[in-house]
Amino acid sequence: MIVVTLGLGVIVAALAAAADPYRQTREFHEVVTCERRTHDCFVREPASVVGRRTYTTTHTDSEGHTTTTTHYEITWQRAEGARQAREVSWSLYEKAREGQPVTLRSWHEEVVGAEVAGRAQWFLPEVGGTLGNWLRLAFLGLGILLWGLLFGWWDGFFMLVWRTFAWMFMSIMPVNMATRALAYDLNTGWALVLDIVLCAFFVGVPAWMLFSSLDDW
Numbered sequence: 001m002i003v004v005t006l007g008l009g010v011i012v013a014a015l016a017a018a019a020d021p022y023r024q025t026r027e028f029h030e031v032v033t034c035e036r037r038t039h040d041c042f043v044r045e046p047a048s049v050v051g052r053r054t055y056t057t058t059h060t061d062s063e064g065h066t067t068t069t070t071h072y073e074i075t076w077q078r079a080e081g082a083r084q085a086r087e088v089s090w091s092l093y094e095k096a097r098e099g100q101p102v103t104l105r106s107w108h109e110e111v112v113g114a115e116v117a118g119r120a121q122w123f124l125p126e127v128g129g130t131l132g133n134w135l136r137l138a139f140l141g142l143g144i145l146l147w148g149l150l151f152g153w154w155d156g157f158f159m160l161v162w163r164t165f166a167w168m169f170m171s172i173m174p175v176n177m178a179t180r181a182l183a184y185d186l187n188t189g190w191a192l193v194l195d196i197v198l199c200a201f202f203v204g205v206p207a208w209m210l211f212s213s214l215d216d217w
Helices: 002-038 090-095 126-150 157-169 172-184 189-212
Strands: 043-060 066-078 083-088 101-107 110-116 119-122
Touching: 002 101, 002 126, 002 172, 066 090, 066 101, 083 110, 090 110, 090 119, 126 157, 126 172, 157 189, 172 189
Parallel strands: none
Antiparallel strands: 043 066, 043 101, 066 083, 101 110, 110 119
16 A cells, blocks of 8 residues: 555656646747748857867676767867767767857757758757656656555565566666657657667567566466
8 A cells, every 4th residue: 555655656756746847848839830930049159160079988787788889979169168068869960060160050049950051950949858757757656556556575685676666677768769759749650669669669668578587487
């Protein structure tokens, strides 16, 4: 009963906290829609590329397989001299040479888009990231609730951490897609197909990890 109550409490608290970021994300979406119609709804600001670099990160899964990811980053300088580094896509990185002009698009003084040599990239605003964090917390609460309702037994701290990791990993792609869709709408065409395939993969693998840990029960 305590576990069920805890799960419900986490869900309610997380969804209540997500209400305001959700409203702000929808407000941002209205500006995005306006921008698509008139191309003058975001604040535009000139800047210039002052640096670019690549770096790699590695991740090792539970079976010992290591994957390496390459990240692309550019640094721009605004008119007043302030600099900001931002991870970008490979296609924008290839266009962004040092000294090249950048057109920034801002919303509430936050850079949400950058365009270099005709190549543009949009970024999820901070409120979208905040909304995603609260949705993940609500997903954690759902996991606690389901555990209390369906299982409720204890088989060690390690298994608790393992199952929590697998459960939370399942939420990464769906939450990312949901927050991105709220801000910019879903992708279309092959981009949407790719998103669905990636989502299915990144949900399916941790789901298998989670349910395989329940085989003996």
